Amino acid sequence: MLRYVLRRLLGAIPTLFLVITFAFFLMRVAPGGPFDRERALEAKVLENLNRVFHLDRPLWEQYFYYLGNLARGDLGPSFIYRDFSVQQLLGNGLPVSIQLGGMALLVALLVGSLLGCIAALRQNSWIDYGVTAVATFGITVPNFVVAPVLSLIFGVWLSMLPAGGWGGPSSMILPVITLALPQVAIVARLIRGSMIEALRSDHVRTARAYGLPMRMIVGVHSLRAACLPVVSYLGPAAAALLTGSVVVETIFGLPGIGRYFVQGALNRDYTLVMGTVIIIAVFVVIFNLIVDLLYAALDPRVRYD
Amino acid sequence: MTDIATNVPEAAADGQMASRSLWATALLRLRRNKAAMASLCLLVIFIFAGVFGPMLAPHHYAKVYPDFVKVPASLEAYPREDAIIPEIESVVTRARLDLGSVELDGSTLRVEANSSREIDPRVTRYFDRSDLFSNARVVEQSSNGRSIVLAADVERLHFIFGTDANGRDLLARILISVRISLMIGVLATGVALLIGVLYGATAGFLGGRIDNAMMRVVDILYALPFTFFAILLVVFFGRNIVLMFIAVGAVEWLDMARIVRGQTISLRRREFVQAAEALGVNSGGILRRHIIPNTLGPVIVYMTLLIPKVILLESFLSFLGLGVQEPLTSLGVLISEGARNMRGAAYMLLYPSLALTLLLFALNFLGDGLRDALDPKDR
Numbered sequence: 166m167l168r169y170v171l172r173r174l175l176g177a178i179p180t181l182f183l184v185i186t187f188a189f190f191l192m193r194v195a196p197g198g199p200f201d202r203e204r205a206l207e208a209k210v211l212e213n214l215n216r217v218f219h220l221d222r223p224l225w226e227q228y229f230y231y232l233g234n235l236a237r238g239d240l241g242p243s244f245i246y247r248d249f250s251v252q253q254l255l256g257n258g259l260p261v262s263i264q265l266g267g268m269a270l271l272v273a274l275l276v277g278s279l280l281g282c283i284a285a286l287r288q289n290s291w292i293d294y295g296v297t298a299v300a301t302f303g304i305t306v307p308n309f310v311v312a313p314v315l316s317l318i319f320g321v322w323l324s325m326l327p328a329g330g331w332g333g334p335s336s337m338i339l340p341v342i343t344l345a346l347p348q349v350a351i352v353a354r355l356i357r358g359s360m361i362e363a364l365r366s367d368h369v370r371t372a373r374a375y376g377l378p379m380r381m382i383v384g385v386h387s388l389r390a391a392c393l394p395v396v397s398y399l400g401p402a403a404a405a406l407l408t409g410s411v412v413v414e415t416i417f418g419l420p421g422i423g424r425y426f427v428q429g430a431l432n433r434d435y436t437l438v439m440g441t442v443i444i445i446a447v448f449v450v451i452f453n454l455i456v457d458l459l460y461a462a463l464d465p466r467v468r469y470d
Numbered sequence: 471m472t473d474i475a476t477n478v479p480e481a482a483a484d485g486q487m488a489s490r491s492l493w494a495t496a497l498l499r500l501r502r503n504k505a506a507m508a509s510l511c512l513l514v515i516f517i518f519a520g521v522f523g524p525m526l527a528p529h530h531y532a533k534v535y536p537d538f539v540k541v542p543a544s545l546e547a548y549p550r551e552d553a554i555i556p557e558i559e560s561v562v563t564r565a566r567l568d569l570g571s572v573e574l575d576g577s578t579l580r581v582e583a584n585s586s587r588e589i590d591p592r593v594t595r596y597f598d599r600s601d602l603f604s605n606a607r608v609v610e611q612s613s614n615g616r617s618i619v620l621a622a623d624v625e626r627l628h629f630i631f632g633t634d635a636n637g638r639d640l641l642a643r644i645l646i647s648v649r650i651s652l653m654i655g656v657l658a659t660g661v662a663l664l665i666g667v668l669y670g671a672t673a674g675f676l677g678g679r680i681d682n683a684m685m686r687v688v689d690i691l692y693a694l695p696f697t698f699f700a701i702l703l704v705v706f707f708g709r710n711i712v713l714m715f716i717a718v719g720a721v722e723w724l725d726m727a728r729i730v731r732g733q734t735i736s737l738r739r740r741e742f743v744q745a746a747e748a749l750g751v752n753s754g755g756i757l758r759r760h761i762i763p764n765t766l767g768p769v770i771v772y773m774t775l776l777i778p779k780v781i782l783l784e785s786f787l788s789f790l791g792l793g794v795q796e797p798l799t800s801l802g803v804l805i806s807e808g809a810r811n812m813r814g815a816a817y818m819l820l821y822p823s824l825a826l827t828l829l830l831f832a833l834n835f836l837g838d839g840l841r842d843a844l845d846p847k848d849r
Contacts, residue, residue: 195705305830307782309789309802310823313809317816328813411697411790416809427790430701 170454177450181443185235188442189228192435199244199433218244231439240443241436245429251440258422259444261331262409265421268341270399270406273348278395280349281356282383285391288361296353303350312343312416329418340417344406351402355394363387389463396463400456404448408441499843506839509832516829520652523645528628531642532797537601538629539637543817547626549602554579554624557602565596570617574624579603581620588615597622632817634807640818644825647801650794651829654715654784655777661719662780663773666726671761673727674734675753685731688724700783704792711794717787718780729772733765767844774837778830785826801826 200206200214215221219230234241240251284296316339320328327336363369364387372382409423422441429437461467500506524531538548551574562569562583570582583589589611597606597620606622631640673684700717707713737743737760746756787793788802801822808819 191702192705195702197705301831301834305778305834306827307786307830309786309805309809310827313805313812313819314823316809317812317819321813321816412786427697427701430705433705 170458173454173457177454180450181446184446185232185439185443186228188439189231189435190224192430192433192438193224193227195433197433199435201433218242231436235443240440243434243437245432245434245437251436254425254437255422255440255444258409258420258425261419262414262421262423263407265337265340265344265413265419266403266406266409268337269344269348270403272341272345273352274395274399276345277349277352278356278388278392280353281391282360282388284353284357285360285364286383293357296357300350300354303346304354306346308343308347308410309412309416311346312339312413315339315343316416329416331419336417340413340419343413343417344410348399348402348406351398352395355398356391359391359394360387363390366390392463393460396456396459400452401449404445404452408445408448496840496843500839503839503842505835506843509835509839512828512832513836516648516832517652519645520649524642524649527639527642527645529639529642531638531646531799533638533642535627535633535637535639537637538627538633540635540811540815540818541629541633542815543630543632543640543821545628545630547628549624549626554602557600561596561600561603565593567593567618577624577626579622579624580609581622582617583620584617586616589618591618593618594620594622631821632815634804634818635811635815640804640821643799643804644801644822647799647804647822648825648829650711650798650800651781651784651826654711654718655781655833658715658718658722658780658784659773659776661715662722662726662776663769664723665719666723667730667762667765667769669723670727670730671734671757671765674731675738675757675761677735677738681731685728688727691721692724700787700792711798718783721783722776722780726769726772726776729768730765733768734761737761737764771837771841771844774833774840778833778837781826781833782830801829 198220199218200211205211206214212221219227222230231241240255243249243251243254246254280296280299284293287293316328319326319339326338327333328339330336360383364383366387369382369386372386377386409421411423411427413419414421414423422444425437426441426445428434429441529535541548554574555572558572558579558581559569562581565583567583567585567589570584572582573580583593591608591611594606594608597603602624603622604625606620609619609621611618629639629641631644634640634643669684669688673681699721703713703717743756743760746760751759784793785800785802785805788800789806791803791806794800794803804822805819805826808815808822812819
C-alpha cells in the first residue's frame with residue numbers, strides 16, 4: 166500500500182515536469198509581454214525591467230533558471246503585482262479557495278447523497294421527481310447566473326447575508342451554495358442511479374431476507390457500492406473546486422486563487438500563470454491518487470500491491 | 471410503450487421500409503413527452519426572437535439614449551408624464567406665460583397658456599429649446615392674442631425591459647444576444663459535428679494502428695481543460711467572435727469523435743458492410759453510404775445536447791470578457807453587466823439570466839426527450 170503510494174507519487178514527477186515545460190513555453194510563445202501598456206514604456210525603463218526579471222536572456226536559459234528556482238521551492242516574483250512573490254499571492258489566496266471549495270465539497274457530498282438515497286428509496290414518487298427536478302436545475306443553470314441572482318436576492322433585497330466580500334462565516338454561505346449546487350445535483354443523480362442498482366443486487370436481497378433493518382441495508386450494504394461512481398467523479402471535481410472558481414470569486418469579490426490564472430494569462434504574468442498551473446496540476450495528481458485509494462477501500466475486489 | 475408497438479406492424483404492412491418506422495416511433499414517443507414538446511415550442515419562440523426580433527425591436531441594440539440611462543423596465547413610455555409636466559411648467563415660466571391646461575395625447579402635447587399682454591407666436595422657440603419637445607406649433611390664438619394653444623411633439627419611447635448603464639434598450643440587446651447564442655450554438659455544433667463524425671468514422675473504420683494513433687490524439691486534447699484552451703487562444707489571437715467558433719468547435723468535436731468511432735467499430739462487423747466490401751465498394755463509399763447514415767441516431771441526440779453546452783461555453787467566455795466584443799453583445803456579457811449593476815437596476819441582471827436559463831432548459835429537455843425517443847434503452 167505504502168509502496169503503491171510512493172510509486173504513484175514518483176510517477177507524478179515526470180507528469181508535472183511535462184505540464185510545467187508545456188505551460189512555460191506556451192506562455193512565452195504567445196505574443197505580447199507583461200510590460201505592454203496602453204502607452205509604451207520608455208525604452209530604458211523597459212530594458213531595465215526586462216533585465217530585473219531576466220527576460221533579456223535566451224528562452225532556454227530562462228527556462229532552466231525557472232526550474233532551478235522551482236527546485237528550491239521559489240516560484241519567482243509576480244510580474245504584475247509589484248512587490249509580491251507568487252508564493253505570497255498563492256499563499257494568501259489558497260486558504261480562501263480551499264475553505265470555500267472544501268465546504269462546497271462537504272455540502273455536495275452530504276446533501277447530494279442524502280437526496281440521491283431518498284430519491285432511490287422512493288423511486289417514481291413525487292419526492293423522486295422533486296429531486297430529479299432540483300438536479301436538472303442545478304446542472305442546467307450556470308454558476309454565473311446563480312451567483313449574482315443569489316447575491317441579489319439574499320444580499321441586496323433581503324439584506325440577510327453579505328452580497329460580497331470576505332470575512333466571517335456569513336460571507337461564505339452564498340459562495341458555498343453557488344459552488345455546491347451543480348455538484349449536489351450531479352452527486353444526487355449518480356447516487357440515485359447506482360443506489361437503485363445496488364438495492365436490486367443479490368447481497369442486498371440476502372440482507373433483506375435476513376430481516377436486517379432498512380437503515381442497515383441502505384447505510385452499510387448499499388451505500389458502499391453506490392458510492393463508487395461518486396468517488397471517481399469527485400476526484401477531478403474536488404481538485405477543480407479547491408483551486409477556486411473565477412466566476413464565484415469575481416462576483417462575490419473573494420480573494421481566492423481562481424482569478425489568478427485568467428488574469429495572469431491575459432496580463433502575461435508568466436510566473437503567476439506557472440504558479441497556478443503547478444498548483445492545479447498538483448491537486449489533480451493528489452486527488453486522482455486519493456480516488457484510487459478510496460476505490461480500493463470501498464471495493465474489496467480492487468487491490469494494489 | 472405498449473400501444474406504440476401496435477403501430478409498428480401497420481407501418482410495415484404499408485410496404486414501407488423498416489427504417490422508416492424507427493423515426494416514426496421516435497416522433498410518436500417525442501410527441502408524448504410533454505416537457506420535450508413544451509421545450510420545442512419555447513425553442514421555436516426563441517428562434518423567431520433571435521432571427522426576427524432584432525429587426526422588429528423598436529430600438530437598435532447599439533443605439534445609445536443618453537437621457538435614459540438605467541431606466542427601469544416598464545410598460546409605460548419614457549419620458550414619464552410626471553417628468554413632462556414640470557418641464558412644461560418651467561418652459562412656460564421662461565416664456566413669461568401663465569399655464570392653462572395641459573393635455574398629453576400619445577406623443578403630442580397640447581398646452582393652453584395665457585398672458586396679460588399679446589403673445590408673440592415665436593414663443594414656440596422656448597418649447598423647441600427643451601430636449602423633450604420638438605416641432606412646437608401654434609394651433610390657435612385668441613383674437614386679442616392674449617391666450618394661445620400650442621402643440622408640440624414629445625418623443626416617447628418604450629423600454630419594456632429597461633435600458634442598460636449606457637442607455638441602450640435591454641430588450642433589443644437581449645434579442646441580439648439570443649441571435650448570437652443560437653448562431654454560435656448551431657455553427658460551432660456544426661463544426662464539431664463535421665470534424666467529429668469524419669474523424670471518428672475514419673478512425674473506427676480503418677482500425678488498427680491508425681485508429682490507435684488517432685484516438686491518442688483525441689485523448690491528449692481531451693486532457694486540456696477548456697478554459698485553459700480558450701484563454702490560450704485569446705492570448706494568441708486576441709478577442710474576437712470567430713475565435714469563439716474555433717475554440718468551442720475544436721473542443722467539442724472530441725466527444726463526437728469518440729461516439730462515432732464506437733458506433734463505427736460495431737457497425738463494421740455487420741453483414742451489410744461485409745457484403746459491400748465483398749462487392750468491391752471502396753472505403754470512402756462504405757463510409758458515406760453505410761457507416762455514417764447508421765450512426766445518425768446517437769449523433770443527433772448528442773448534437774441536441776451539445777448545443778446548450780456550446781451556448782453555455784460561449785456565455786461563460788463572454789462573461790469573463792473573452793468573447794463577443796462591444797457594441798455587439800451576448801447573454802454572458804449582459805449577465806456580467808447586470809451583476810455589476812444589480813444594486814438599483816436588478817432588471818439588468820434578471821432578464822438576461824432568465825433568457826439564458828430558459829434557453830438552456832428548453833434545449834436540455836428537448837435533447838433528453840430526443841434521447842429517450844430515439845434510444846429508449848439508453849436511460
